[in-house]
Amino acid sequence: MATKSEIGQAPPAATDPGTEAPDVLSTPLHTVEIVSDPGEGAQTCGQIFASVTAKMGNGIWTVEIIPAEIQPPPRIPAGASGNRIRVGTNAVTNWGDRTNLVVAFNEQVLLARHRVGALEDDATILLENRWATHDDPAIRQEWTAAMKELAESSYRIVEVPMEVECLEVIEDPRRGKNMFALGLLTRVYDLDREVISAQIDHVFRKKQNREEIVQRNVDLLDRGIAWAQEHLDFRVDVPRRPTETPQVVMNGNQALALGAIASGMELAAMYPITPATSVSHQLGDIFERFGGVLHQAEDEIAAAGVAIGASYAGKVAFTITSGPGLALKTEFLGLAVMTEIPLVVIDVQRGGPSTGLPTKVEQSDLLAAIFGQPGDAPHVVLAPATIEECFHATVTARRIAETFRTVVIVLSDANLATGVQPFPRPELDASWQSTPADQSPVRAGRGPYDWDPRTGLSERFVPGRPGGMHTVTGLAHDEWSKVAYSTDINQRASEMRSRKIAVLQQTLQPPVVNGDESGELLIVGWGSTKGAIEEAVDRARSEGRSVSSLHLTFLSPLEPGLRDIFRRFGKVMTVEINYSDNSRAPFITQENRRRGQLSWLLRAHTLVDVDCWTRVLGEPIRPGAIHEVIRDHTRVLTDTGG
Amino acid sequence: MSGCSLLSVVLDEDRSFSVSDYEGARARWCPGCGDHSVLAATQRLLADEQLAPERTVFVSGIGCSSRFPHYLNTYGFHGIHGRALPLATGVKLQRPDLDVFVVMGDGDCVSIGAAHWVHAIRYNVNMVALLLDNEVYGLTKKQTSPTTPQGYSTNTQPHGTYLPAMNPLETTLGVTNASFVAQTAEWVPQHLFATIKAAYRHRGFSFVRILQRCPHYTEDLFLPFVQDPTRVELLEHEDGIVVPDLHSRFENQRHHDPADIDGARRLAETGDQIRLGLFFRDETHPRYDETRTLSAHTAEEKLSLLNEELDRYAV
Numbered sequence A: 001m002a003t004k005s006e007i008g009q010a011p012p013a014a015t016d017p018g019t020e021a022p023d024v025l026s027t028p029l030h031t032v033e034i035v036s037d038p039g040e041g042a043q044t045c046g047q048i049f050a051s052v053t054a055k056m057g058n059g060i061w062t063v064e065i066i067p068a069e070i071q072p073p074p075r076i077p078a079g080a081s082g083n084r085i086r087v088g089t090n091a092v093t094n095w096g097d098r099t100n101l102v103v104a105f106n107e108q109v110l111l112a113r114h115r116v117g118a119l120e121d122d123a124t125i126l127l128e129n130r131w132a133t134h135d136d137p138a139i140r141q142e143w144t145a146a147m148k149e150l151a152e153s154s155y156r157i158v159e160v161p162m163e164v165e166c167l168e169v170i171e172d173p174r175r176g177k178n179m180f181a182l183g184l185l186t187r188v189y190d191l192d193r194e195v196i197s198a199q200i201d202h203v204f205r206k207k208q209n210r211e212e213i214v215q216r217n218v219d220l221l222d223r224g225i226a227w228a229q230e231h232l233d234f235r236v237d238v239p240r241r242p243t244e245t246p247q248v249v250m251n252g253n254q255a256l257a258l259g260a261i262a263s264g265m266e267l268a269a270m271y272p273i274t275p276a277t278s279v280s281h282q283l284g285d286i287f288e289r290f291g292g293v294l295h296q297a298e299d300e301i302a303a304a305g306v307a308i309g310a311s312y313a314g315k316v317a318f319t320i321t322s323g324p325g326l327a328l329k330t331e332f333l334g335l336a337v338m339t340e341i342p343l344v345v346i347d348v349q350r351g352g353p354s355t356g357l358p359t360k361v362e363q364s365d366l367l368a369a370i371f372g373q374p375g376d377a378p379h380v381v382l383a384p385a386t387i388e389e390c391f392h393a394t395v396t397a398r399r400i401a402e403t404f405r406t407v408v409i410v411l412s413d414a415n416l417a418t419g420v421q422p423f424p425r426p427e428l429d430a431s432w433q434s435t436p437a438d439q440s441p442v443r444a445g446r447g448p449y450d451w452d453p454r455t456g457l458s459e460r461f462v463p464g465r466p467g468g469m470h471t472v473t474g475l476a477h478d479e480w481s482k483v484a485y486s487t488d489i490n491q492r493a494s495e496m497r498s499r500k501i502a503v504l505q506q507t508l509q510p511p512v513v514n515g516d517e518s519g520e521l522l523i524v525g526w527g528s529t530k531g532a533i534e535e536a537v538d539r540a541r542s543e544g545r546s547v548s549s550l551h552l553t554f555l556s557p558l559e560p561g562l563r564d565i566f567r568r569f570g571k572v573m574t575v576e577i578n579y580s581d582n583s584r585a586p587f588i589t590q591e592n593r594r595r596g597q598l599s600w601l602l603r604a605h606t607l608v609d610v611d612c613w614t615r616v617l618g619e620p621i622r623p624g625a626i627h628e629v630i631r632d633h634t635r636v637l638t639d640t641g642g
Numbered sequence B: 001m002s003g004c005s006l007l008s009v010v011l012d013e014d015r016s017f018s019v020s021d022y023e024g025a026r027a028r029w030c031p032g033c034g035d036h037s038v039l040a041a042t043q044r045l046l047a048d049e050q051l052a053p054e055r056t057v058f059v060s061g062i063g064c065s066s067r068f069p070h071y072l073n074t075y076g077f078h079g080i081h082g083r084a085l086p087l088a089t090g091v092k093l094q095r096p097d098l099d100v101f102v103v104m105g106d107g108d109c110v111s112i113g114a115a116h117w118v119h120a121i122r123y124n125v126n127m128v129a130l131l132l133d134n135e136v137y138g139l140t141k142k143q144t145s146p147t148t149p150q151g152y153s154t155n156t157q158p159h160g161t162y163l164p165a166m167n168p169l170e171t172t173l174g175v176t177n178a179s180f181v182a183q184t185a186e187w188v189p190q191h192l193f194a195t196i197k198a199a200y201r202h203r204g205f206s207f208v209r210i211l212q213r214c215p216h217y218t219e220d221l222f223l224p225f226v227q228d229p230t231r232v233e234l235l236e237h238e239d240g241i242v243v244p245d246l247h248s249r250f251e252n253q254r255h256h257d258p259a260d261i262d263g264a265r266r267l268a269e270t271g272d273q274i275r276l277g278l279f280f281r282d283e284t285h286p287r288y289d290e291t292r293t294l295s296a297h298t299a300e301e302k303l304s305l306l307n308e309e310l311d312r313y314a315v
Ligand SMILES: Cc1ncc(C[n+]2csc(CCOP(=O)(O)OP(=O)(O)O)c2C)c(N)n1
Pocket: B062, B063, B064, B065, B066, B081, B104, B105, B106, B107, B108, B109, B132, B134, B136, B137, B138, B139, B140, B145
């Protein structure tokens, strides 16, 4: 890269690209972010950038930078809003460590990113510089102070006269800067202008005066490209590998919604709650076209009730929520288990307890999802680990719910919800969908819980079936759904409901170990941490460390063979985004230490002394942090052969 | 929604049903409990309307009264305390072809289920909601309910219930989009039957408050009205619930047009008298279940639609 420009200086002198070719940094992974005040469109810019890089053959992982307040005043760190995109040559499985290139619309939002340690020490920053010479002396002062604080790091700050440039195209530069910024990135990452224009057209497809808006945005884009061409002395080359297999790119919530449609479910009941709501937005947009109903209920309890009522009367329905909503649905989940009415529950986890961290990632609902229902309520809990798995998880969940007449909870999280990643386009199959509810007469002599004594499975009598009339009840009941007045019925019925889960467990495959089948350390994870864990394990293995990892999709029932796998490792440790006590903290002993949720579960399940390393920072765990943990717990094996 | 996607069996038009065809398990309510009378009136209605037992669903919450579905030979859903209405809404959204009845106690509907009650009135989904109001918690043994009269002694408020009772009619009539509100009493079986029938015939959410004696815990509460018919006033109108046989027994009759919402609200106010009849009806109100009825698609149709949708995300 070229020499550093002085902080606070005027834009670097124009270099003539004809005479001096820009430096090209070639790298397999590069992270860029765009930050602005809310409403300035950094997110749109980031989304278009991500889609286009993916289309051109890069792997990507996008996360949203969400402001702490909905309508913060302009130019404050708490308002930082935007997108962070990690671009790779291969598939990118997680958000990575720190940012290499930033486009910032003011120095305050940049400060926010600096203060949370989001940026690499040597990051390059393209910063709007109109604030340096603003009429308001207070703003000029803020600028100067910020520059001083930023100077503590060795960033390379390139000042960009964004508004000045935009004014050449539009009157209100605050509504258009983002396309100018996109132009800068188009040039830096060598994106195809035609693909970008097409994407802009797609983004504004619903606008009334679409043509005019698109044209204006493309003009701004071109202005950005031209400015970068003239003034930036560097470019970034993340080699692309366009794949032959068709790909789609979306976030985890979109994948959950489309997967639910692919599964044939036709009724979703929900109450708005971040970060789950956008699943419903997606459905609101398209579900009706599929004959589907999205019901926004008066609260989460009602949403569960409507979904259960609908499932009872026909096809399996689902409800969508996050932690606080899952808590409210608890009693209804018990009812669904007791009455053996199939139900799919999507829980996009956020930080808890209580209102917690509404927009932030956490994996703290695991034990509540498995054990949260008073009474014995056996059911299924599974967790997709990637965005692709979000799509397929709903299909699997629907099928299990129906086959086993049970509740299936799908645990996603805020990281998957907002992360955007390409994956192979699902090859849809009509057999994924539920068949219309059986309305044939019930054979005489069959009861509504005609449990197969070995498997606990039974046939469902949906209303409308002649001869099948009965009253389902949350009270303990027998095969005929008659309220149990004798002592042995509850024992037997409990056995039958539990047996189904054992039968399901017997159909599961043992998990595949990433890395060697035995060794010094095994990291175990679940849900959205998979990409970061595997990247960290790969890094550590390339240093010669004996570490492997294992990722669980089914949390209840647990996948088979865990104890045997664990015993082949010197140490087993979970990595999770939930709280655990640090074993070296005051008062904490082996006896009273509260552990990560999966580690509790695995200790009970395998009787292996499973340790844990967990964090609740409200952000996905970085591969670099996991790498550090692995380093602390392994030695470098020197290959001396003895 | 997807009612049409379900394979509907062609019903045998020749079948005919008598009251006994709707009888389920033997009712286990106390002797003298008003719930027996409601059950009998309901069975009579089912036979009167010749509703196919397999296409009729009774949904209830938890309470003495919520045992109701067990005693019928239809499909039944004995749910959880306070939450019958969401379950019934789900049934109806999924299967508009089924007839849905909801049975709730006063604790069930007016207390723990109050949020669902208010919203069910507003959704105006086509179903019959029966509130069996004995003005006390029966199943859990005499605790104060929102409808227990002020001063009445219960196990949780033994020195007398602290606050004035909530009036479910006033509440219902105060909710936007209410479309059918009636009150009847189980000790007047002809009126009870006529009211449930009118509720069934109404297209929308029909809310019926049924004054119901509990011989065990609140025997004295309704006694004055049972013993003295002059303390009962019948609301009469050609569009309302008219039972000519009752005119000799109840001399107090008041002309009330059920289209008149303001009149209905005034008449709903509690006084020394209780009023039986149709307070309000309006079939022009929007029905949530109608707005949500969508055409069904085959698996293949959905597949091709979803493929089109995936094209939008194609890289
Ligand atoms: C969540 C929950 N809370 C409390 C109860 C206990 N409970 C069962 S029925 C009931 C009240 C019954 O009174 P009401 O609804 O008026 O019906 P009734 O028995 O008088 O017919 C209560 C409090 C319960 N079953 N579930």
